[in-house]
Amino acid sequence: xxxxxxxxxxxxxQNSIAARATLIKITVSVSHAANRISLCFEDNxxxxxxxxxxxxxxxxxxxxxxxxxxxxxxxxxxxALMTGGTFDLSSSLGxxxxxxxxxxxxxxxxxxxxxxxxxxxxxxxxxxxxDFLFVYLYDEKxxxxxxxxxxxxxxxxxxxxxxxxxxxxxxxxxxxxLLHGGSFS
Amino acid sequence: MxxxxxxxxxxxxxxxxxxxxxxxxxxxxxxxxxxTCGIAAGARxxxxxxxxxxxxxxxxxxxxxxxxxxxxCRLEPIVDVYVKGQEKVTYVHxxxxxxxxxxxxxxxxxRPVEEYTIGYQG
Numbered sequence: 001x002x003x004x005x006x007x008x009x010x011x012x013x014q015n016s017i018a019a020r021a022t023l024i025k026i027t028v029s030v031s032h033a034a035n036r037i038s039l040c041f042e043d044n045x046x047x048x049x050x051x052x053x054x055x056x057x058x059x060x061x062x063x064x065x066x067x068x069x070x071x072x073x074x075x076x077x078x079x080a081l082m083t084g085g086t087f088d089l090s091s092s093l094g095x096x097x098x099x100x101x102x103x104x105x106x107x108x109x110x111x112x113x114x115x116x117x118x119x120x121x122x123x124x125x126x127x128x129x130x131d132f133l134f135v136y137l138y139d140e141k142x143x144x145x146x147x148x149x150x151x152x153x154x155x156x157x158x159x160x161x162x163x164x165x166x167x168x169x170x171x172x173x174x175x176x177x178l179l180h181g182g183s184f185s
Numbered sequence: 186m187x188x189x190x191x192x193x194x195x196x197x198x199x200x201x202x203x204x205x206x207x208x209x210x211x212x213x214x215x216x217x218x219x220x221t222c223g224i225a226a227g228a229r230x231x232x233x234x235x236x237x238x239x240x241x242x243x244x245x246x247x248x249x250x251x252x253x254x255x256x257x258c259r260l261e262p263i264v265d266v267y268v269k270g271q272e273k274v275t276y277v278h279x280x281x282x283x284x285x286x287x288x289x290x291x292x293x294x295x296r297p298v299e300e301y302t303i304g305y306q307g
Binding site: 070122126162164 | 188189191192194195196198200201219221222224225227229232233236240245250251253254256
């Protein structure tokens with residue numbers, strides 16, 4: 001199991017990247033009223049066949065050839081279900097995949113959300129050719145970060161140029177802590 | 186996203202610099218295992234520490250990249266350091282605390298940190 005939900009964000013997004021997605025939308029939402037945290041991943045990658053969708057959240061399903069286990073989705077599903085949450089996955093070949101997991105906010109087994117800003121920053125830094133749309137909903141507040149807008153603004157520079165990635169990190173840190181209005185785990 | 190003007194100013198400043206980073210200057214690669222096992226073992230803080238340490242020292246000849254699972258999950262987080270013309274060095278059970286010494290001893294001064302390597306700990 002992951003120590004923080006933000007590690008799951010980093011991990012599940014790798015599936016989209018492996019599926020050659022060019023745009024990955026990740027929505028994190030925290031609702032005290034609904035007593036829920038949810039993570040949603042939507043990509044425009046290659047998608048999966050209905051057969052693959054049936055078994056993909058099982059530990060012994062993986063698309064890689066080197067070994068027979070894949071634990072990313074099973075970890076996410078297990079954490080969701082054991083905290084009284086939900087797990088949904090839909091996919092269609094050639095269109096993309098959507099994975100949504102929710103967690104009981106006040107459940108004793110819910111891992112801390114962790115450093116979401118650093119997870120987003122890491123994804124951008126390590127995959128400068130992929131576009132990300134991050135949406136963070138915290139009760140009534142909303143923060144959006146779209147790498148397509150950043151890319152347009154800095155053209156022809158790359159997202160992983162040190163000065164640019166520093167700006168991205170600071171922006172994510174600032175905006176997300178502003179959203180919390182203090183600390184939240 | 187608020188300060189796009191600030192971003193545009195950074196862009197302008199960078200485009201004016203004569204000394205733009207060129208990919209052919211790269212002679213060292215730091216590759217961090219970032220699969221499920223690596224992430225669960227704490228690869229993210231290790232990767233971020235490499236990025237900041239390299240930046241702190243202004244080392245522009247080094248890139249940091251990720252790879253999938255290498256197959257030795259119990260030794261994660263694993264970091265491979267490739268210096269041009271030398272054999273790959275694999276560091277295991279990495280922590281952010283080990284990063285500064287690898288950058289100093291190995292990447293800058295060319296002496297791999299034996300006791301952090303797979304041959305020593307594996």
